[in-house]
Amino acid sequence: MNATLADADAYVVADPAAAYGSDEASAVAQFADNGGRVLLLGDTPSAATSTSSLLGLTSGTAAAGSGQPNAIAARRGMTFDADYLFDMTDNANNFQYVYGTPSGDGSTGLADGVDRAVFDAAVPVVHGETATTAIAAANxxxxxxxxxxxxxxxxxxxxxxxxxxxxxxxxxxxxxxDNEALVGNVAGFLVSGTKTGRIATSSPRTGVGTGRTVSVGSMTTRPESAPSATNETNATA
Structure with missing residues (x-):
């Protein structure tokens, strides 16, 4: 993990194939404390089955994963729940494709330019007062x-x-x-940190490095078809 984070300015964890240990989670937390940006993505624990591409970064292995990087998220007062969200009435052509809208005061920067995003069987992110909701799914x-x-x-x-x-x-x-705007905000978040200091030594974790900008840890997700562009355009607001 130390070697993975040493030359990175940001670190992405998506549906990890194995739970992060205490030392690994501490290393990532220190990385964030030193100004590195960390993006945690999680589906339901049983959903991760195959590799996917995130922000142009593709992992080299495929494995059913635990699906939730809670060991890291907990260090910042956040938790990925085990269930998923659905909407039988106002959805993007499938009850598991739920809408999300901006929430809070906009200070996170993650919802800039987003009027309505769509998520597939989204997992609730529970957090305390130290974290801020950027986008929420209502009703x-x-x-x-x-x-x-x-x-x-x-x-x-x-x-x-x-x-x-x-x-x-x-x-x-x-x-x-408006997922394109959300993707852009996520990319901007990842590259706008200012990392300083050193990362404490910990056991190595297999990952995919992509130069100094972003390093990708375990990354697996499920393949599913998207809502059609035509139907999405005609969806009821």
Whole structure:
């Protein structure tokens, strides 16, 4: 992990194939404390089955993953829930394609230019007062309880952002609704940090390095078809 983070300015973890240990999570937390940007993406634990491309970065391995980088997220007061969100009435042509809208005061920068984003079976991101909701899904149901409410899908605490979906970054998902703006905001977040200091030594983790800008840890996600562009355009606001 130390070698992975040493030359990176940002670190992406999506549907990790194995849970991060305490030393690894501490190393990533220190990386963020030193100004490095960390993007955490998680689907439901059973959803990760194959590799995907995120921001042009593709992992070299495929494995069913734990799906949720909670060991890292917890260091910033955030948690990926185990269930997913759905909406039987106002959705992007499928009950699992839920809409998300900006929330909060806009200080996270992750919702700039986003009127409505679409997520595939989004996972709620639960957080405390130290983190801020950037985008939330309103009047949606949880798969575990069928209860309806509003849940954060995109949240940020300083140099760490957590998003309960990977599909929106895929080639199919990135062009739906305002997802392109969200993808741009995520890219801007990753490259706008200022890392200083050193990272404490910890055991290495297999990952995919991509130069000094972004390093990718474990990355797996499920393949699914996207809502059609025509139907999305005609979706009820």
């Amino acid at each position: 949606v149901s949880r798969s575990s309880t069928r209860t309806t409410g509003t849940h954060a899908v995109v949240a940020r605490n300083g140099n760490v952002a957590a998003i309960g979906d990977t599909w929106f970054l895929s080639p199919d998902g990135a062009t739906v609704a």
